[in-house]
Structures are given as C-alpha cells and as structure tokens.
Amino acid sequence: MKIYETATAPNPRRVRMFLAEKGLLDQVEFIQVDIAKGENLTPEFVAMNPMKKVPVAVLDDGTSLAETMAICRYVEEAHPETPKLLGDSPKQKALIEQWLRWIDFYLMTPVGMCFQHTSGYFKDRMNCFPDYGQDCYGAAEKFLDFLNDHLKNNTYLLGDEFTAVDINAFATIAFARVVKLRIKDEQTHLQAWFDRINQRASAKV
Amino acid sequence: MKIYETATAPNPRRVRMFLAEKGLLDQVEFIQVDIAKGENLTPEFVAMNPMKKVPVAVLDDGTSLAETMAICRYVEEAHPETPKLLGDSPKQKALIEQWLRWIDFYLMTPVGMCFQHTSGYFKDRMNCFPDYGQDCYGAAEKFLDFLNDHLKNNTYLLGDEFTAVDINAFATIAFARVVKLRIKDEQTHLQAWFDRINQRASAKV
Structure with a gap:
C-alpha cells in the first residue's frame, strides 16, 4: 500500500498513528504532497481523489481510497491479526x-x-x-x-x-x-x- | 431496540430506510421527539445523547447509542443474516x-x-x-x-x-x-x- 499524504496535516497523522498502533507502519510507502503549493489540485491527484484531500491510499491492486477513516477501516479489516482499534462486538x-x-x-x-x-x-x-x-x-x-x-x-x-x-x-x-x-x-x-x-x-x- | 427520532428529519429517515432494507423495521419501537419544541434539550434526552441530536437508539441492555451511522453499524453487525449494506470484503x-x-x-x-x-x-x-x-x-x-x-x-x-x-x-x-x-x-x-x-x-x- 502507498499513501499520499502531507506529513504536517492532522488527518494523515491519524492514519500514521493508526498504522503504528497496528504495527504496520513500515509496510507502507509514504509519498509527500505539498498542499500549500496545490499539488493536491493536479489532474493526477484529482483522479485518485476527486475531493482533492489528503490522505489517499493506493492499494496493491491499484484502487484509490480516500478519507482517513476509510483507510483505517481497510487496514482494520485487512489485518484481523493486529490489535483491534475499531471494536470487536x-x-x-x-x-x-x-x-x-x-x-x-x-x-x-x-x-x-x-x-x-x-x-x-x-x-x-x-x-x-x-x-x-x-x-x-x-x-x-x-x-x-x-x-x-x-x-x-x-x-x-x-x-x-x-x-x-x-x-x-x-x-x-x-x-x-x-x-x-x-x-x-x-x-x-x-x-x-x-x-x-x-x-x-x-x-x- | 427503541429509537428516539423526529419522523420529518433527514437523519432518522436514513436509519428507518436502513432498517427497512434489512427487514427489521417492525422489530423497533419508535418514539417521537419534537425538536422544534426543544424536546431534545431536556435533561432526560441529554442523558441519552449529550450532543442533543436525533436519532438515538436505546439497546435492549439499556445502552444509549447516538449518531445515525453508529446505529446503522450496530444493526449491520448484530444482524449478519440480513442483506449487507456496509460491505463485505x-x-x-x-x-x-x-x-x-x-x-x-x-x-x-x-x-x-x-x-x-x-x-x-x-x-x-x-x-x-x-x-x-x-x-x-x-x-x-x-x-x-x-x-x-x-x-x-x-x-x-x-x-x-x-x-x-x-x-x-x-x-x-x-x-x-x-x-x-x-x-x-x-x-x-x-x-x-x-x-x-x-x-x-x-x-x-
């Protein structure tokens, strides 16, 4: 999985913390997007996330996944062996x-x-x-x-x-x-x- | 399960539609809350939902559950035999x-x-x-x-x-x-x- 993010922004931090608590941080490649310079407004970025926000994950099959909690949901469901952070019952x-x-x-x-x-x-x-x-x-x-x-x-x-x-x-x-x-x-x-x-x-x- | 709701408001409608698609609508008791009159601002209501919003579900064990999507999540997870509306993989x-x-x-x-x-x-x-x-x-x-x-x-x-x-x-x-x-x-x-x-x-x- 790759994640396009802006290291200083709060939503990408939520995803990094989630991955760290799961013990999966080193399995992800992070790519920095400079939102101040508008790198999130390019046609390439908009094709990944029409809402133009970071973070965006790109799964191994090429699927783009936007929204912090959607990325966390994917990680939780795809890695049931790691600590549960979204509940059990x-x-x-x-x-x-x-x-x-x-x-x-x-x-x-x-x-x-x-x-x-x-x-x-x-x-x-x-x-x-x-x-x-x-x-x-x-x-x-x-x-x-x-x-x-x-x-x-x-x-x-x-x-x-x-x-x-x-x-x-x-x-x-x-x-x-x-x-x-x-x-x-x-x-x-x-x-x-x-x-x-x-x-x-x-x-x- | 009981649900405190306002029938004309959009979020309660989302929950009713969700329950109807699950075939579970008749298993729920609905209680109307007049938000125009401020019935959602009473101490009794605030004890169920400190955010003072409808809908609120009260589970059979007495637990209050606020937020439309939290109620839908509960219904989805508690009734795995019904059609999945929040995905499978x-x-x-x-x-x-x-x-x-x-x-x-x-x-x-x-x-x-x-x-x-x-x-x-x-x-x-x-x-x-x-x-x-x-x-x-x-x-x-x-x-x-x-x-x-x-x-x-x-x-x-x-x-x-x-x-x-x-x-x-x-x-x-x-x-x-x-x-x-x-x-x-x-x-x-x-x-x-x-x-x-x-x-x-x-x-x-």
Whole structure:
C-alpha cells in the first residue's frame, strides 16, 4: 500500500498513528504532497481523489481510497491479526463509531473550519467567513469541556480500552494549536489523558 | 431496540430506510421527539445523547447509542443474516466508508449548514451566518454535479450493488428541498438514480 499524504496535516497523522498502533507502519510507502503549493489540485491527484484531500491510499491492486477513516477501516479489516482499534462486538463497534462521529463533527470539523475561515491559508481556493470561523472556535472549546468531564472517570475515551477514538481526538487537539485552542489549566482530566496518549510510541510518527 | 427520532428529519429517515432494507423495521419501537419544541434539550434526552441530536437508539441492555451511522453499524453487525449494506470484503467496506464520508462532508453537512444558517429554524439556540449558509448551498450544488457524472456509468453509487451510500445520498437530496436545492433538468443520470431509489419500498418509510 502507498499513501499520499502531507506529513504536517492532522488527518494523515491519524492514519500514521493508526498504522503504528497496528504495527504496520513500515509496510507502507509514504509519498509527500505539498498542499500549500496545490499539488493536491493536479489532474493526477484529482483522479485518485476527486475531493482533492489528503490522505489517499493506493492499494496493491491499484484502487484509490480516500478519507482517513476509510483507510483505517481497510487496514482494520485487512489485518484481523493486529490489535483491534475499531471494536470487536457489535455494541463496541457501534459505540466507537458514535465517538468517531462526535470527534469528527464536534471537534475536527469546527477546528478545521476555524483554521480555514480565520487563517486565510486556503484563501486562493475558498470563500472565507471569519465570524463563522470564530463561532466554530467557541464550539470546539465547549467540546473540550465535555471531553474533560467524560475523562474524569475514564482512562481512555471508550473506558479501559485504547481505540481509534483516542487517536483522532489526540491528533485533533494537537492540531488545534494552529488556532490557539489549547487544553486549559483547569481541564486536568483532559490534560492527563493527552499526556497518556502522547507517551505512546505512535504519537511520535 | 427503541429509537428516539423526529419522523420529518433527514437523519432518522436514513436509519428507518436502513432498517427497512434489512427487514427489521417492525422489530423497533419508535418514539417521537419534537425538536422544534426543544424536546431534545431536556435533561432526560441529554442523558441519552449529550450532543442533543436525533436519532438515538436505546439497546435492549439499556445502552444509549447516538449518531445515525453508529446505529446503522450496530444493526449491520448484530444482524449478519440480513442483506449487507456496509460491505463485505475489506476493500468494499472501505470504499463504502469513503463514500459515506463524502456524502456526509460534501452533501449532508453543507445542506444542513445552509438550512441552519439561512432558515433561522434554530435561531434561538445558535449563531446564524447567512452568507456562510449560502456558500454551503453552492458547495452542495457542485457535489450534485459530481454525483451526476459518477452515475453516468453506475446503477448505484457503488456500482452494481445497492448500499447504505444510496440511502444516505437519497435521504439528503430529498431533504435538500427545504433549501430549494433540487436535481437540475440536465442532471439526467442523477434523476434516474433518484427515481430508482424512490421506487424501493424502503423509500416510503
């Protein structure tokens, strides 16, 4: 498998951490795409992913696969011998899916929208609404309070079990520094969890 | 299983269609929640779903499960004897996940944001940015062109196989009428696909 990615972007980091936790990182060839220079807008890239986003995996049979969680799903299903990060029983798989959606919709999306609409990083290729971006900052800030409360009685976001939800929340919070959103001093449970994930070998990749 | 839902809202419709395609609709008790009156904001509802959204499933062991796709995932995994709507092989599961994300991020989210930011339906409980909402309309409109092109050579969104992706795209496009986004006369492939899905028994539930 090859993965086209941008090493500094948060979604590719989620995939690298997922692969590292599976012990499969060295089986993948990574190819860097400079999104600031628009290398994701070329006809060759758009043929792989019409949505023009990184990461994109190319499977050994040549199939292109876009979307972070689709790539993680493929890796989980194709390697049942590795640690399960998307759950085992129907109920656990569903609760993980619920949390993955919560992290996407209530943390990653608002942080990403805040970045895109207030930084001007992609202003050559989108309309920016800074007031909306600022409102998204508030939404993400509020969600961190929810996470902090939840982690008062949980080691990981799904309780005792480390899952892809921890990876996604961790990578998003780490990325949120670009919009100056950080864990607050009083959010001690969230900070302890963040430090716990940050000590894993997968957090370094 | 019980499902708390709002019959007129698009996400509950996705779950009902999913259950109908599985032949499991009559095994579920549905309880209506009036979101216009704020019945989703009560302490009892928030205890089931801190994100205050419908639908929410309550499993037979009392576990609350929020998020449309988490409920669908539970149903798929708990009933392996029913038609598979989320794929079978690792590759098919991953391609379906890719498409589910595309429908969520590039169609359902912009249509929903357009509705929320331009209609004022939830103006008592959110900040509205109408210019951003209008921009989202344009994004959703563009994605319908992409779907139309894709359907030129495909019966369903994943080719020959009806999947949850068709359910989600169909329910979203049907809902998009609230923001006056409709399939255009020249989008003949998209219209033919829409009519094909609309003829299924599950489209009536």
